[in-house]
Amino acid sequence: MQAISQTVDSLRSPEQETLRRQRRTAWMLTLPALALMVVILLVPVGIAGVLSFTDFSLGNSSFNWVGVKNYDRLLSRSTYEKMFIATFTYVVTVVPLSVGLGLGAALLVQSLGRFRELYKTIYFLPVMATLLAMAIAWEFMLHPSIGMINRTLELGCGTVLERIWPFMANGCAKTFPVWLGDKRYAIWVICFIGIWQGFGFNMVLYLAGLTGVHRELYHAAEMDGAKSGWERFRLVTWPALGPTTVFVVTISCIRAFQVFDTVEAFWPQGGGPNKSTYVMMFAIFEKGVQQNLIGVGASITIVFLGFVMVLTLIQRWLVERKVHYG
Amino acid sequence: MTRDWWKHLILTLGALIVIAPFYMMVSYSFKSPGEIDRGEGGFFGRQEMMVDERCVKLRDPNRDDIAAALLRFPNQTDAQIRDALLAEATADCSMRPVVFNYTKAFTEAPLLRYLLNGVIVTASIFFIQVLVAVPAAYALAKLKFWGREAVFSLVLFCLLIPVHAIALPLYIMLAKLGLTNTYAALVVPWTISVFGIFLMRQFFMTVPDDLIDAARMDGMGEFAIVWRVMLPTAIPALLAFAIFSVVAHWNDYFWPRIVVTGNRDLFTPPLGLREFKGDGDGSFFGPMMATATVIVMPLIVAFLLAQKRFIEGITLSGMK
Numbered sequence: 001m002q003a004i005s006q007t008v009d010s011l012r013s014p015e016q017e018t019l020r021r022q023r024r025t026a027w028m029l030t031l032p033a034l035a036l037m038v039v040i041l042l043v044p045v046g047i048a049g050v051l052s053f054t055d056f057s058l059g060n061s062s063f064n065w066v067g068v069k070n071y072d073r074l075l076s077r078s079t080y081e082k083m084f085i086a087t088f089t090y091v092v093t094v095v096p097l098s099v100g101l102g103l104g105a106a107l108l109v110q111s112l113g114r115f116r117e118l119y120k121t122i123y124f125l126p127v128m129a130t131l132l133a134m135a136i137a138w139e140f141m142l143h144p145s146i147g148m149i150n151r152t153l154e155l156g157c158g159t160v161l162e163r164i165w166p167f168m169a170n171g172c173a174k175t176f177p178v179w180l181g182d183k184r185y186a187i188w189v190i191c192f193i194g195i196w197q198g199f200g201f202n203m204v205l206y207l208a209g210l211t212g213v214h215r216e217l218y219h220a221a222e223m224d225g226a227k228s229g230w231e232r233f234r235l236v237t238w239p240a241l242g243p244t245t246v247f248v249v250t251i252s253c254i255r256a257f258q259v260f261d262t263v264e265a266f267w268p269q270g271g272g273p274n275k276s277t278y279v280m281m282f283a284i285f286e287k288g289v290q291q292n293l294i295g296v297g298a299s300i301t302i303v304f305l306g307f308v309m310v311l312t313l314i315q316r317w318l319v320e321r322k323v324h325y326g
Numbered sequence: 327m328t329r330d331w332w333k334h335l336i337l338t339l340g341a342l343i344v345i346a347p348f349y350m351m352v353s354y355s356f357k358s359p360g361e362i363d364r365g366e367g368g369f370f371g372r373q374e375m376m377v378d379e380r381c382v383k384l385r386d387p388n389r390d391d392i393a394a395a396l397l398r399f400p401n402q403t404d405a406q407i408r409d410a411l412l413a414e415a416t417a418d419c420s421m422r423p424v425v426f427n428y429t430k431a432f433t434e435a436p437l438l439r440y441l442l443n444g445v446i447v448t449a450s451i452f453f454i455q456v457l458v459a460v461p462a463a464y465a466l467a468k469l470k471f472w473g474r475e476a477v478f479s480l481v482l483f484c485l486l487i488p489v490h491a492i493a494l495p496l497y498i499m500l501a502k503l504g505l506t507n508t509y510a511a512l513v514v515p516w517t518i519s520v521f522g523i524f525l526m527r528q529f530f531m532t533v534p535d536d537l538i539d540a541a542r543m544d545g546m547g548e549f550a551i552v553w554r555v556m557l558p559t560a561i562p563a564l565l566a567f568a569i570f571s572v573v574a575h576w577n578d579y580f581w582p583r584i585v586v587t588g589n590r591d592l593f594t595p596p597l598g599l600r601e602f603k604g605d606g607d608g609s610f611f612g613p614m615m616a617t618a619t620v621i622v623m624p625l626i627v628a629f630l631l632a633q634k635r636f637i638e639g640i641t642l643s644g645m646k
Contacts, residue, residue: 036517119337308491
């Protein structure tokens with residue numbers, strides 16, 4: 001741009017005039033977005049940061065600086081220990097399984113001629129559906145006496161299943177689990193619904209990734225002696241899907257951290273039996289909004305943002321290094 | 327086909343698990359309370375006439391009713407008239423379970439209002455997002471100006487911040503402004519979509535400069551170029567973004583739950599359903615599932631009609 005304006009000296013002033021005008025319009029076009037970005041995204045992060053060092057609550061005119069007391073609480077109280085355990089259990093279960101099932105389903109669907117579209121459509125349905133509504137549907141399915149799940153399990157009573165599967169024997173002898181009321185099962189039910197809802201999304205992303213794998217690579221691998229399907233997958237498909245995997249894992253992680261709807265739908269108060277499903281988003285909601293303990297809520301918010309940002313930065317770093325897991 | 331049977335077996339089993347709650351939701355929305363309790367009636371239920379007890383109770387004839395009905399039933403005792411009136415009420419209050427469930431869904435709670443709110447909120451969010459993001463994306467992609475790199479880095483940084491995560495400070499800001507329990511509270515935090523800016527910018531980068539230069543030659547201003555030249559070329563990206571945005575906000579429960587408390591007039595569909603669940607005693611499974619079906623259906627139907635677009639849209643927005 002500079003070179004142009006220097007060589008075409010005679011045109012200098014009108015040229016500069018256009019540039020100047022372009023610059024001004026550019027700022028005018030960007031300004032609304034910029035302002036909203038600052039006010040809606042950056043300022044709140046700052047506010048959360050500041051409030052996490054106070055005992056602020058809505059309705060009080062003044063507040064005190066409490067130093068790191070809020071963070072200290074997060075590390076020392078057993079409630080928050082349960083919060084971290086529930087959140088990590090959820091993330092560590094849901095991410096690998098929903099990514100794995102997504103990949104598995106994508107590979108199976110990809111290799112089929114018939115009914116491909118049908119499977120794709122069905123597996124994608126939960127992604128479209130309102131999670132809260134589906135959570136309520138699941139709640140009925142899991143109902144201890146009239147729910148479809150325990151009724152289906154009852155069908156297994158008296159069959160060979162009862163002898164080979166202790167869970168079944170126990171259920172038939174006494175009762176089948178009260179899925180949502182039992183602290184041994186509650187978090188796994190939440191995980192299951194998370195996987196149920198998310199793996200179709202991952203499948204679709206993997207299917208898109210698979211179309212980018214070149215056919216010739218498979219031929220080449222076969223020439224090199226990769227005879228079995230597993231070898232071909234290990235040598236060609238998996239490395240080629242590297243970028244997709246990085247993305248799918250990151251987005252699954254971020255979504256998993258944000259689990260809320262199911263927990264709130266099943267246990268509006270308290271985060272499940274014995275707080276076994278007291279996930280972070282629910283804690284922010286309960287402490288910050290319902291109980292007006294904004295300092296504590298803000299400190300959870302900051303820890304939460306920390307997790308999410310670290311995850312995304314790792315993803316970007318991996319993408320920039322063009323990791324192909326080769 | 328025969329070689330692939332095990333794949334079909336696995337995928338079909340998976341499909342059954344995926345569909346099960348949808349099947350149950352729709353099926354319960356057809357059935358009578360008795361059928362739900364006993365778990366019978368197949369998918370559609372038997373659709374035998376059922377009597378809405380609450381409706382009958384509401385029409386329980388009192389002295390005035392009987393007096394008023396004297397003309398219609400001449401030469402009968404009060405007790406006889408009473409019985410006749412009760413029989414009428416029972417007849418009027420009996421209907422097929424499916425009709426019962428869906429009428430209850432719309433009459434027990436202002437479901438239409440909720441749906442309308444959902445449409446208003448989702449549409450406003452999308453409209454403002456486009457209005458804000460598209461010009462910025464154009465400037466970042468096609469105009470040279472001092473500070474462009476800085477603005478773009480800011481966009482990349484903001485992509486790291488999920489809006490749900492900063493819900494608490496946003497809620498405090500809105501509360502301080504006295505905006506909780508308004509449409510504004512439901513819409514404002516979503517007006518800026520950094521993701522939208524990013525997506526549209528990537529798309530605009532692929533539009534040839536010649537097109538813009540030609541438009542400038544014709545004397546078009548930059549604003550006109552944004553809306554009349556760039557936007558039409560970006561319809562696929564815009565559609566992808568629309569699907570992404572609408573799906574996210576129609577289904578969103580967390581944010582409305584925080585900023586709308588108690589004011590039913592502002593409830594979005596998921597909030598309405600939640601309220602319904604909170605009120606319900608055991609016998610209201612049918613109407614509740616009817617409500618759930620009504621809320622879930624618009625997106626599912628749209629998805630089934632335009633599957634390819636939806637899947638493309640979601641993956642395009644996913645692949646960045």
